[in-house]
Amino acid sequence: MKIRPLYDRVVVRRKEEEETTAGGILLPGSAKEKPNQGEVIAIGEGKVLENGELRPLAVKVGDRVVFGQYAGSNTIEVDGEKLIIMGESEIFAIVE
Amino acid sequence: MKIRPLYDRVVVRRKEEEETTAGGILLPGSAKEKPNQGEVIAIGEGKVLENGELRPLAVKVGDRVVFGQYAGSNTIEVDGEKLIIMGESEIFAIVE
Amino acid sequence: MKIRPLYDRVVVRRKEEEETTAGGILLPGSAKEKPNQGEVIAIGEGKVLENGELRPLAVKVGDRVVFGQYAGSNTIEVDGEKLIIMGESEIFAIVE
Amino acid sequence: MKIRPLYDRVVVRRKEEEETTAGGILLPGSAKEKPNQGEVIAIGEGKVLENGELRPLAVKVGDRVVFGQYAGSNTIEVDGEKLIIMGESEIFAIVE
Amino acid sequence: MKIRPLYDRVVVRRKEEEETTAGGILLPGSAKEKPNQGEVIAIGEGKVLENGELRPLAVKVGDRVVFGQYAGSNTIEVDGEKLIIMGESEIFAIVE
Amino acid sequence: MKIRPLYDRVVVRRKEEEETTAGGILLPGSAKEKPNQGEVIAIGEGKVLENGELRPLAVKVGDRVVFGQYAGSNTIEVDGEKLIIMGESEIFAIVE
Amino acid sequence: MKIRPLYDRVVVRRKEEEETTAGGILLPGSAKEKPNQGEVIAIGEGKVLENGELRPLAVKVGDRVVFGQYAGSNTIEVDGEKLIIMGESEIFAIVE
DSSP: OOEEEOTTEEEEEEOOOOOBOTTOOBOOGGGOOSOEEEEEEEEOSOEEOTTSOEEOOSOOTTOEEEEOTTGGGOEEEETTEEEEEEEGGGEEEEEO | OOEEEOTTEEEEEEOOOOOBOTTOOBOOGGGOOSOEEEEEEEEOSOEEOTTSOEEOOSOOTTOEEEEOTTGGGOEEEETTEEEEEEEGGGEEEEEO | OOEEEOTTEEEEEEOOOOOBOTTOOBOOGGGOOSOEEEEEEEEOSOEEOTTSOEEOOSOOTTOEEEEOTTGGGOEEEETTEEEEEEEGGGEEEEEO | OOEEEOTTEEEEEEOOOOOBOTTOOBOOGGGOOSOEEEEEEEEOSOEEOTTSOEEOOSOOTTOEEEEOTTGGGOEEEETTEEEEEEEGGGEEEEEO | OOEEEOTTEEEEEEOOOOOBOTTOOBOOGGGOOSOEEEEEEEEOSOEEOTTSOEEOOSOOTTOEEEEOTTGGGOEEEETTEEEEEEEGGGEEEEEO | OOEEEOTTEEEEEEOOOOOBOTTOOBOOGGGOOSOEEEEEEEEOSOEEOTTSOEEOOSOOTTOEEEEOTTGGGOEEEETTEEEEEEEGGGEEEEEO | OOEEEOTTEEEEEEOOOOOBOTTOOBOOGGGOOSOEEEEEEEEOSOEEOTTSOEEOOSOOTTOEEEEOTTGGGOEEEETTEEEEEEEGGGEEEEEO
């Protein structure tokens, strides 16, 4: 199965980290404050400008990105894997 | 009966899934977190740009689409079948 | 008496349906979830674009339309009949 | 005394109706649901477009208009008469 | 002391009226429903359009104006006199 | 130390007044209703227009200005002095 | 590891100050009112204008900047160091 995001939307595979404190206790999601990270899996064709033209996105497939902590609420299961769909404006930066 | 959505609106037939947990219990809608899926049944002529021109939609009839979990609130019954009407901006991606 | 809507406004005669459940109980309005339907009685000259020009509406008099469930709040009595006035953006689709 | 509305504002003399039910009981304003009606007394020179030009209004002095139920909150007393001032966008239609 | 409003701002001297009911009781401000009136004391150079140009205001110094009941909240004391500063969009009409 | 505001931002030194009532009681800030005053210490290069050009500000260094009562919430300490940073749109007028 | 902010986003290293009162008590963050300061570590390529072009940012790497007190909520850990990501519009001024 393949997923094609519309316009300025981006599909991201969230990077799962060991979420343990120094003492080894698993932290619930609500205790994390830092932005989320992940890898770009698919991108849309571009953002629609006011004149109707498409502006290609700045991120590309394979980029490792940092996104806002509220960007991960829309998920989709593709081939048994849970992915996130977000607008490119919810992505803060590319990490290299 | 035929339905013609206006402008950037799209009519979608929601994909009904077996909503059972591992133990076979039927989950109520509010317990689901993943975006909804469905098939595009009809599309509008396009989104009106600021200069008044129409920009054709990116989805087409027959596309299998993923949409936001709050996109399904406007429904219409056509020939005894319950369909959803949403703006194209509520559609996240096309699944192939 | 004749009514001429301004700009992108549309006057609609609501289709009154038998509102009964299988057991014949009359449902109050708040229990209905499906969009409302009706017939277009009069339309405005068009939507004002940012450059000041008018863009003619997509609906025309006689169209049977589906509109949002909150679109029916502005009513007017014309020749003893209660009609609805709404913006064209509150109309989802034309039914044929 | 003469009143000159600015830009897209319109001065309306509200039509006072007999507000009685079948049994002759006077209804308080909050029990009315239908839009208000009135006669246009004065109009502004036009709406300012984004490029700074004025677009003349669609209503003219003498028009009988229907307006939203919340449009009547700004009133002014001119020569002892209470008139309403509203934006033209609060006027739904012209009644002929 | 002289005051020069910026852009589309206007300085108004509020007209103080005898606020008495038929029986001579002084009404507190919150009991008044009609728009406020006053005289234009100073005006800005104009409203900044999207292209950066200035559009001169429609009111001029000396105009007697009617403004919204919430427009009077920003005041300034000039030479011991309390004046109001508001945007021109808060002025409804010029009274002649 | 020198401070260079970005774009349409302005640094203002608030004018400190004797805040005493007739009886000599010091009034807390919340009891004041009049707009604040101060002197412009530094200005940005201009406001960014939609086309990306800069529009120079209307205020200049040394101007005595009146600003809204909620404009003073962003402060910075420069060389031991507490200054206010605000957008030029929060400035109502220049006092001469 | 290198971080490339998207569009008009800026990465800032917050300046940590001695947060002590006269008596030497450490103040919690919520007791501070002044804007935050820091050094620009990385900047995006520019802000996207309505016509799709990029407008380069006004800040550059190495600038010492003052930003709003709510701008520091999005952080990222780069090589063990906690940095802040914000839009350039949250930066008030450059300090020299």
